[in-house]
Amino acid sequence: MPQAFAPLLRVLRRHHEPAVVQTVRSTAAAVVSYVIALRLSSEPAPLTAPLTALLVVQVTLYSTLTTGIRRVNSVVAGVLLAIGFSALVGLTWWSLGLIILASLVVGRLVKAGEFVPEVAISAMLVLGVTRVADTAWDRVLETLIGAAVGLLFNVLFVPPVWVGPASEAITDLAGRMRALLVHISAELGDHTPVEKAAARLHEARRLDNDIAQVDAALRQAEDSLRLNPRVREGLLFRLVLRTGLDTLEICAVVLRVSCRTLTDLAKTRPADPLLAPDIARALQELYAHTAVAVESFAQLITAQVSANAEDAEARLTEELNTARLSRDRLAILLLDQVRAHPGEWQLHGALLAEADRVLDELGVEKRSERLMEELDRHSREQRERHAQLHRLTGRLRTARPGGRRTPGGE
Known part of the structure; x- marks a missing residue:
């Protein structure tokens, strides 16, 4: 019997390791976002929410705050493109190529940065499961749910120190x-x-x-x-x-x-x-x-x-x-x-x-x-x-109607 519980004991001993903590956080964020999306979305299997949560939950809090917005922009842009394509043409070989091209271009326009490929990835995933325009907007809701859960997890449950x-x-x-x-x-x-x-x-x-x-x-x-x-x-x-x-x-x-x-x-x-x-x-x-x-x-x-x-x-x-x-x-x-x-x-x-x-x-x-x-x-x-911040604050004060300085400094 002790040998049967050996793997579990090893996991418990390693529960403080960053890789283990990050794995648990990502899994929990995906599950929570899926449960919330089940209640708020009309889709029977709102998988876009846990997908977005996994993408948003970064390894560190700093990377989440610095790249989270660009990642959300990329996912939302991809979902919106998929909505338009699903309402017009659906999924074919040429529409797939066209949506990939459009996604990469739009990714540059929305300044997704290093997450430009995720615009195309999100668009393809949504286009593959979204054939009806009436249900496509649920994907936007699921995306926002997953993004919000991912960001909250990184704020409330601070990522591990590496x-x-x-x-x-x-x-x-x-x-x-x-x-x-x-x-x-x-x-x-x-x-x-x-x-x-x-x-x-x-x-x-x-x-x-x-x-x-x-x-x-x-x-x-x-x-x-x-x-x-x-x-x-x-x-x-x-x-x-x-x-x-x-x-x-x-x-x-x-x-x-x-x-x-x-x-x-x-x-x-x-x-x-x-x-x-x-x-x-x-x-x-x-x-x-x-x-x-x-x-x-x-x-x-x-x-x-x-x-x-x-x-x-x-x-x-x-x-x-x-x-x-x-x-x-x-x-x-x-x-x-x-x-x-x-x-x-x-x-x-x-x-x-x-x-x-x-x-x-x-x-x-x-x-x-x-x-x-x-x-x-x-x-x-x-x-x-700080000097740049002080100069900017001074300019804003000077620009106010009541903030003008007199020649005497009064």
Whole structure:
């Protein structure tokens, strides 16, 4: 018996996850809109209402308020077009093509934005089930019911906060960057064919796709924090995650350049190890501490509890200090290597410069500086918006009959 209830228990444990919450909200909004439409519409199966509710219930409250009007415009425009076509010609192959063309044009006219295709989708759905003009207006009522229910659900039942999935995506990205550093370190002391070095370069290039996916998750999290009454410091959370991802993106680019440098170095040493044994050990030690620092940095920017943040910051500072000591030892060894092999000084110098850039980007001081710059930029934007609002208010007061100012300011 306990095994039979295992799936239910897993669902109950996950009931706070954003995906589960959003699924329940969308289902509830569709059902409620259908029940209301059954009472107010004369249609026996008013499916347009739950359809519209599903379209309007957005993932975040911010996206609902910013895109809800355009989405409603697109649905209503499509329904009205379908009403006209159903009254005149009904559904044929040529009327279907004509209504799609007209819907896409009308979508531009009503400024539906990215929801222009939904004008055609709504029109086709309504045209397929609406053959009689007398019942077509019920579709408009159902559309308005679904839109109203969808908007009310997002206002009364605030959408979930997607910070958790975004934090997990950032942590996974840092884990893949650490794995790349570990793979590179494992090959430094041995003979590395060009093909193997190029494989690491391709692995570094795949980080670009990972960053794009993390950026999409972060944008969703940023929208979920905006205008959300359950979040007190939404701006700070957004900026911490965004600046943190920017840092990891820079580090990923530098790691890709380092892999390019190692690949070029492998071409110059087709039968020998990439580096001398002492240099290889020093670079392995540097990359090992850098890998832990990358992971600690991700834990720092995604920590939601101050104690966890303090521990992550202390661990990050310790690893960076140790990595810089390893970097200094590596610089001394590379200097001797350059004297022995002056033709490779550019590649060795590039490895050192790239390591310096990663350590600098991961530094706590750099992170605080970048965060303060973003906070200042946001404050300036807010002041500019408020200044425009004050100027507009002043113009409106001046335009009133009793609001004229005398030359003396009385």
